[in-house]
Amino acid sequence: MAEQTSPARPAPRGRVRRIAGAVVADRRPLRIPAFRRLWLSSVVTALGSQLTAVAVPKQIYDITGSSAYVGLTGLFGLVPLLVFGLWGGAVADTVDRRSLLLVTNVGIAVTALLLWAQAFAGLDSVWVVLVLLSVNQAFFAVSMPTRQAVVARLVPEHLLSSAAALTSTVMTFGAVFGPMAAGALLPVMGLSTLYLVDTAALFAVLWAIWRLPSLPPLSGKIRTAGLRDVVVGFRYLTTQKVLLASFVVDVIAMVAGMPRALFPELAERTFGDPPGGGTALGWLFAGIPLGALLLGLMSGWAHRISRHGVAVVAAIAVWGAAMVGFGLAQSLWLAVVFLAIGGAADMASAIYRQAILQTAATDEMRGRMQGVFTVVVAGGPRLADLTHGWAAAGVGTAAATAGGGALVIVGVVVAVLLLPTFWHYRARTGAEPRP
Template sequence: MRIPAFRRLWISSIVTALGSQLTAVAVPKQIYDITGSSAYVGLTGLFGLVPLLVFGLWGGAIADTVDRRVLLLVTNVGIAVTALLLWAQAFAGLDSVWVVLALLSLNQAFFAVNMPTRQAVVARVVPEHLLSSAAALTGTMATFGAVFGPMLAGALLPVVGLSTLYLVDTVALVAVLWAVWRLPALPPLSGRTRRAGLRDVVMGFRYMATQKVLLASFVVDIVAMVAGMPRALFPELAERAFGDPPGGGTALGWLYAGIPLGAMALGLMSGWAHRIGRHGVAVTVAIGVWGVAMVGFGLAQSLWLAVVFLAIGGAADMVSAIFRQAILQTATTDEMRGRMQGAFTVVVAGGPRLADLTHGWAAAAAGTTVATSGGGALVIVGVVVAVVLLPAFWRYRAPTEPAPEP
């Protein structure tokens, strides 16, 4: 927090973390209100995943070849404009699933370029031995918004209506633009900017293929998120299992807040993070706990027990996220960092969106209990198989802090 550039980015994320979560609740809620189907809500995963795949990888390559400050400004403006358009369609009462999904895709395209750029900026302004602490602080603030944003959404929905949630997110993005404007210029270390093309993306994949630890960190997170993230079922569970009225209520907010609540609690106590050297072991164990928690969530019969299991899963996911981000930052060179962050964005943000699709369809076919608990069991099996096949990840240790100069 003593580093001015990081501090400004971190403080600006307080407001925007809340605003972005209002939209994250509003989109699936609006679609469920229009259709009454979790299968349609699951389509948000598909429409969010495709732009993440395309623009996440390309955006990482762009972040390695241009001034990262300028790229952050452009993409944040794009995110704000699409949030404003989401408000306009909801305010006008269009009630079109396809308009909402199209705007979601556009929003995610800008997000997919923005996220790897933002993370690559952190790696430029924070010393290497403090990157796990920076990841913990960043993750804690993101989970702060993910806890209180959904709870705020649940409280506001019956009072101000769904369209206002989109509008608040639009206004909140002004805080990010202010913080990015205050950053110094961040061109490539070579000093030469250029256009990024397909060749740059391919070079990123070739680099990743040679870095087994990085590859494994992506694989285990894909397993955890695709098999174990049940958020597409929250609107259905809130209404049919936990007693929310059709217009939305507090149960929906608590379900969305459960995972980030546990993550935030863990993040607030994350001063120990820089003392953990066995990053691969920490990630593997954390993902196993996440799987167990999702099994418990699927079997829970009361709202509060369900939230407890979600919070346990959130705490485990926070541990995994801290050390996966630290692995990525320390095991990657700066000229490849944007591309690896792009792949990280595709995995971290794309995995849950793919899970939205699979869980929505699985619940429509077999019920919510099978979709949630069965997914948690698959996480446990999948992470064990992944570590057996990629043992270098289990053995990975963090670099030590440099000795002070005499």
């Protein structure tokens, strides 16, 4: 009897390992030293950057008392993203990407330091804040496509979706705890401290970038990027319908469905924060990344799904429905739950859209496609800041948010009908099975 049962004893452990492997985030990309250094640099900056993301709209709302002015952060952030995101992607295809990361991260750190200086000095000028935000976003717009284009040079193709999940997870980790820390620090240490912490984190990350290997173009030719390179990138994009559709559906999701410009007003007028800021504001900013973080930590299944187009469409529809629920919620905790559901859906969409981009674009075009990706991912919410801020001024926060979520669902259905290739897109087969 003992001989029959003893071989079966390890079976439960094996099943646990298999279940854990299907749920817990795939950590194999972290075994690659260069990617691990890039990933760890994101850990340091993730918290700091979110402090500034809370501080800018909060400072403007404190100065003006108007969500319409807060919405201007979208316009002042969007323009440099459009210009420098596209040009920065072209530059990333023609120079050493490591050197470009060093230059752009220094620029971001310096502008964060200037944001701290104006807040500490008490200038109380909306336009100084907006101009500094624009300069900061110009450097960011060059840095992000460069950082993302680096990943495919460091990680083998069958691990790209796992690498995307890990990168998105650590960024959302900061996006969860950064706003919560901001809500706790605001009443105690003041708004200027948020900018200062971000500055320190940005300077600290330069060491990790310095340790990356040199990453010149595969052709070995380093040259100056110009308008022609940007135009060539757009021509390439028009021939790649799946890539084009992935950008279109995310624009729909973000422009119509991202309500973050309304968080300062909602925190005070709906959820009872004091005028100087409080925990409700932190929870509202943390809600979406909290859901994204939870899904990212349990993303071990992500590489097993091959219908990437279907996965993106379904995730965006869930995002829209969650924003409808958020707009109608009167309880802070119910509102945070809906935001978290939306964040999980957005994370799923981001994982598969990034995997599609990394595999569908060639290396000589990857920087430019990542530039478009940056414009869409970062520019969409900034345009949403503008539209939601103005819509809320006219019809109220509830109607602006819930109506935007409904528009997301309608918009993504229309997009799929017009671009059916995206719905049928599958990842390439032959990926290495996960042990």
